[in-house]
Amino acid sequence: MRRCTRNGCRDHARLTLTFNYSTSVIWIDRLLDEREPSSYELCETHWSRFNAPNGWRLEDRRRVEVLPFVHRLAG
Numbered sequence: 447m448r449r450c451t452r453n454g455c456r457d458h459a460r461l462t463l464t465f466n467y468s469t470s471v472i473w474i475d476r477l478l479d480e481r482e483p484s485s486y487e488l489c490e491t492h493w494s495r496f497n498a499p500n501g502w503r504l505e506d507r508r509r510v511e512v513l514p515f516v517h518r519l520a521g
């Protein structure tokens with residue numbers, strides 16, 4: 447288990463935020479196996495308080511993993 451990257455926070459990180467500066471998109475992923483130097487790992491408390499900076503869009507990629515299952519049900 448890794449800790450939240452916010453200063454002074456001792457909670458466990460629950461998800462990974464990756465800032466893509468070329469497209470102004472912030473990816474939300476389940477906690478990656480390896481810590482990426484350019485990403486932030488937040489606990490649930492800090493994630494619930496997180497707001498995207500002006501001009502940035504949040505893209506939740508956690509749902510993407512569910513899609514193949516949905517397609518199987520539909521087919």
Ligand SMILES: [Zn+2]
Pocket residue numbers: 450451452455456457488489490491492
């Ligand atoms: Zn935290």
